[in-house]
Every structure is written in structure tokens, then in C-alpha cells.
Amino acid sequence: MAERPIIDVRGVWKRFGDVEVLKGIDLAIAKSEVTCIIGPSGSGKSTLLRCIAFLEEYSEGEIYIEGELLGFSLENGKRRRVSDAEVARVRRNVGFVFQQFNLWPHMTALENVAAPLKLARGIAREDAEKRARRMLEKVGLSHRAEAYPSQLSGGQQQRVGIARALAMEPHIMLFDEPTSALDPELVGEVLQVMRDLAGEGMTMAVVTHEMGFAAQVADTVVFIDHGVIAASGSPQQVFRHEENPRLRQFLQNYFERNVFWQGSDAAPAS
Amino acid sequence: MFNTEIIVKSLPMLLQASVWTVIYSLTSVAIGFCIGTLMCAAGLSASRLGRAVSAFYVSFFRGVPLLVQLLISYYCLPLIGVNVPSSVAAVGTLALCTGAYIAEILRGGFLGIPPGLIEAARMVGLSRAQILTRIEVPLAVRFTLPSLVNETTMMVKASSLISVVGVLELTRLAQNIATSTFQPLEIYLTAGAIYFVINGAITLAGEFAESRFRMEKAR
Numbered sequence: 001m002a003e004r005p006i007i008d009v010r011g012v013w014k015r016f017g018d019v020e021v022l023k024g025i026d027l028a029i030a031k032s033e034v035t036c037i038i039g040p041s042g043s044g045k046s047t048l049l050r051c052i053a054f055l056e057e058y059s060e061g062e063i064y065i066e067g068e069l070l071g072f073s074l075e076n077g078k079r080r081r082v083s084d085a086e087v088a089r090v091r092r093n094v095g096f097v098f099q100q101f102n103l104w105p106h107m108t109a110l111e112n113v114a115a116p117l118k119l120a121r122g123i124a125r126e127d128a129e130k131r132a133r134r135m136l137e138k139v140g141l142s143h144r145a146e147a148y149p150s151q152l153s154g155g156q157q158q159r160v161g162i163a164r165a166l167a168m169e170p171h172i173m174l175f176d177e178p179t180s181a182l183d184p185e186l187v188g189e190v191l192q193v194m195r196d197l198a199g200e201g202m203t204m205a206v207v208t209h210e211m212g213f214a215a216q217v218a219d220t221v222v223f224i225d226h227g228v229i230a231a232s233g234s235p236q237q238v239f240r241h242e243e244n245p246r247l248r249q250f251l252q253n254y255f256e257r258n259v260f261w262q263g264s265d266a267a268p269a270s
Numbered sequence: 271m272f273n274t275e276i277i278v279k280s281l282p283m284l285l286q287a288s289v290w291t292v293i294y295s296l297t298s299v300a301i302g303f304c305i306g307t308l309m310c311a312a313g314l315s316a317s318r319l320g321r322a323v324s325a326f327y328v329s330f331f332r333g334v335p336l337l338v339q340l341l342i343s344y345y346c347l348p349l350i351g352v353n354v355p356s357s358v359a360a361v362g363t364l365a366l367c368t369g370a371y372i373a374e375i376l377r378g379g380f381l382g383i384p385p386g387l388i389e390a391a392r393m394v395g396l397s398r399a400q401i402l403t404r405i406e407v408p409l410a411v412r413f414t415l416p417s418l419v420n421e422t423t424m425m426v427k428a429s430s431l432i433s434v435v436g437v438l439e440l441t442r443l444a445q446n447i448a449t450s451t452f453q454p455l456e457i458y459l460t461a462g463a464i465y466f467v468i469n470g471a472i473t474l475a476g477e478f479a480e481s482r483f484r485m486e487k488a489r
Contacts, residue, residue, distance in 0.1 A: 055389050088395050095393070102390035106408050106486055119404060120395035148486045161390075168394055 004067055006031045006172060006203050007052060012061035014047055021047045022058070023227040032201040036214035039224035040250055045207045048224065049176050052205065053096050054087050065090055066171065095165030099177040101157040103149040109136060109160045110145040113167050121168070135163035139193050155186030162193055173197065175206040211254055215239055223247045276453045277460050287443035288464045294357070294439055295429040298364035299422050305365060306372030307407055313373065314380055324373065331370035337431050339363050344435040360432040368425050375417045379410030412483050419476030423469040430465075440464060
């Protein structure tokens with residue numbers, strides 16, 4: 001691609017003590033591209049996403065966000081941790097959606113979305129609330145603006161979480177298993193919001209177990225296993241024609257778990 | 271025997287003095303809350319120095335009797351050239367003392383905050399100070415409100431100790447009236463009743479705040 005990738009991960013390693021979670025990850029995400037990251041639990045896919053957000057400090061390698069090195073400065077080939085304020089500056093255009101929603105329980109849905117605008121961006125109260133209401137409307141929750149998180153369903157909480165991130169007008173949205181903590185019947189509403197977002201050209205990186213979403217929405221699917229990218233490509237390539245035995249096994253497990261009715265006459269397996 | 275007349279006569283004066291008791295103790299708690307928050311944050315920070323300062327502070331002010339602390343500040347401050355009214359020195363000492371207890375109370379509350387809530391705040395660009403004041407402190411206060419109310423009532427009672435360094439408040443005035451009228455029992459009973467009412471009001475205020483916070487929990 002001619003344009004520089006908006007997220008550029010180069011040779012990233014992450015160690016927790018002696019445990020190597022990421023072992024030399026290279027990943028480039030172009031503007032407006034949707035990348036789904038799949039893999040077995042413990043493979044390092046969430047850790048990778050958290051490194052891209054600098055919620056974890058990566059141990060080695062480089063991550064560039066919109067061309068700027070994230071979290072470190074390079075001086076004579078040595079890397080130094082930069083200040084928190086500098087980290088915040090480089091990732092100011094990165095939004096993050098958490099598996100556990102992480103809404104602040106002492107604020108209403110509206111306040112959850114408006115507070116960062118007031119505090120981090122210095123936007124006046126009225127304007128911040130106006131924008132927050134627009135964001136809640138976008139995720140279909142304008143009627144729940146005054147509710148506290150505990151009064152919302154999981155799916156609603158996650159949509160507020162998405163609205164909170166979107167209110168900051170990010171260029172990149174990172175989703176860390178956004179539907180994994182939801183009851184099955186609430187997954188759809190969150191995926192729909194994400195689908196709309198992808199349709200608007202948002203750059204997205206999504207760690208997910210929703211293979212259907214990945215197949216339909218992703219431009220690129222990345223399969224991570226034991227801390228390395230074991231396969232990547234278009235959904236077609238990854239889901240249909242991949243030869244990697246670990247990936248085949250992973251997809252096999254997934255499909256077996258999700259098929260509950262096989263054949264036209266056979267009774268569902270008991 | 272029991273002289274009710276003296277109670278009726280001295281009650282207005284005692285009530286006036288109790289205003290000072292309320293002012294001194296609530297001011298101490300307010301200042302102590304700020305000190306406690308900072309010391310708690312320092313104690314939980316990554317900085318070695320911060321943790322050491324916090325640990326020393328808490329162990330000193332919890333380990334030395336408040337009465338001794340008051341006497342030390344009373345005799346010590348003029349020696350090092352700090353000339354402040356004894357009421358200011360006394361409130362400062364009360365604040366430092368309660369700050370140590372509040373730091374320990376809040377520590378439990380801070381540790382109960384899910385780390386994801388802090389990460390969410392970092393991801394939308396809140397600064398360290400904003401995260402502390404807008405997210406961590408409000409949540410820690412909600413988690414620890416009963417203990418904080420308890421500490422406040424303790425401070426109302428502890429403020430009676432500042433009478434020994436010559437600060438006029440409820441206990442001091444009660445002593446003065448008792449010695450001049452030779453009716454100590456009646457006067458101290460009245461003073462005790464006033465303390466009881468003050469703390470009753472504080473407890474009620476705490477319960478009101480708790481019921482407000484309950485709105486934020488599930489229906």
C-alpha cells in the first residue's frame with residue numbers, strides 16, 4: 001500500500017516476568033480497514049490490543065500510531081519511556097472498548113460520555129452534553145441517558161462504552177472482546193453498532209470470538225497462536241483455505257460448538 | 271439537689287461554644303480528608319519515596335496519643351518561630367491526626383476499585399489528577415462511607431481534647447462554668463447531651479448520603 005499504515009506494529013515482544021506472551025508481532029493496519037484478531041484464549045490477542053493502546057508497556061519492538069512512536073522515544077538506538085502526558089498525546093485518537101464495559105458506576109450514561117469531553121478536552125458543559133446526547137443517539141440509547149450503568153443491560157452498557165469512546169472523535173477504535181461478557185441475545189445489538197461504524201469508514205481492530213462478524217465485516221483476519229501471528233489474510237483466505245493445522249483445529253472447535261442442528265431429519269444431538 | 275436552673279442559664283453559652291466544636295472538628299475532617307487522600311495515593315503509588323512518607327506519617331499519627339500531639343504542637347511551634355493562634359495549631363493537629371486514619375480507611379476503598387475503570391479513564395485522556403479526583407475518590411468514598419462517618423463522629427469527640435491547649439470550645443467552656451458555679455454534674459451532662467446531638471445529626475447526614483448513592487446501584 002502506498003499510504004503509511006495508521007497502526008504499525010513492528011517486531012513487538014511482550015514479557016510478563018519469564019512468560020513470553022507476544023513473540024515478535026508485525027502487523028500493519030491501513031486507514032478505514034477493519035482487522036479482526038482471533039485465536040485461542042491465552043494466545044496473546046488481547047495483550048496485543050492492550051499494547052497498541054499502551055495499557056501494557058511492550059517489552060521490545062515498536063508501535064507507531066499515525067506515524068508516531070507510542071510510549072517510547074528513541075535516542076541513539078536506545079528506547080526511553082516517555083511521560084504519561086506524551087503517551088496520552090500520541091494515543092489521543094485511539095478509542096478503546098473493553099470486554100467488561102468499564103463504565104464509571106457513579107455517573108449516568110450521559111455523564112459517562114460527557115465527562116471526558118469536559119475534563120480531557122475542556123469542552124463547556126452544555127456543548128459536551130449536547131455531543132454526548134448525539135453519541136448516545138447514534139448507539140440507540142438516547143432514551144436511557146439518565147440511567148446509571150447498573151440500571152442498564154450488558155448490551156446497553158457496552159453501547160454506552162462505544163459512545164464514550166466515539167465522543168472523543170477517534171481515528172482508530174480498538175475493541176477487546178466487546179461481546180464476550182454479554183448474554184447471547186444481547187450480542188447482536190452491539191455487533192450492529194460496530195457494523196455501522198465499519199460502514200462509516202472507521203479504522204477498527206477487533207479481538208473477537210464472533211467468527212460471523214469477522215467473516216462479514218473484516219478486511220483482514222489475523223490468527224494469533226502462542227504469541228505469534230500464525231495466519232492472516234482476507235476472511236476468505238483465513239476461513240476457507242488456510243492450511244495451518246492450529247487454525248484448522250481452532251475453527252473446527254468453534255464450528256462444533258456452534259452447530260446444534262445437523263442434517264434435515266436428524267434430531268439434535270443430546 | 272439536681273439544679274436544673276443552672277442548666278437553663280448556661281445552655282445558651284454552651285450552645286454557642288458548641289458551634290466552635292462543630293467548626294473545629296468539621297474543618298479538621300475536611301482538611302484531614304485532603305491529607306488522607308494524598309497520603310493514601312502516595313501509599314499506593316509506584317514511588318518508593320511516596321510509600322515511605324505515607325507509611326511514616328500514618329504510623330506516627332496513629333501511634334502517638336492525640337493529646338500528646340496537641341501538647342507537642344502547642345509547645346513546639348513557637349520554638350521554631352511559627353506564631354499562629356492556638357486554635358489554628360490545634361485544628362492543624364486534629365487534621366493531621368484524622369488524616370492518618372482517613373488514609374487507612376480510603377486505602378481499602380481505593381483497592382476495591384476495578385482497575386478497568388482507571389484504564390477507561392486513561393484511554394479517554396484524563397490526567398492522573400483528574401482520575402484521582404473524579405473517579406477514584408468518589409468511588410472510594412462510596413465504598414467507605416460508613417467508616418468515614420464513624421471517623422467524623424470520633425473527631426467531634428476528640429475535639430474536646432483541644433481544651434487543654436486553651437482553645438475555647440464546648441468542653442473548655444463547660445469546665446469554666448463548672449468550676450465557677452460548683453455544679454459540675456449538671457454542666458457536664460448538658461455538654462455530653464450536646465455532643466450526642468451533634469453526632470446524631472452527622473450520622474443522619476451519613477445515612478442520607480448513603481441512600482442517595484444507593485440510587486446508583488441496581489433497582
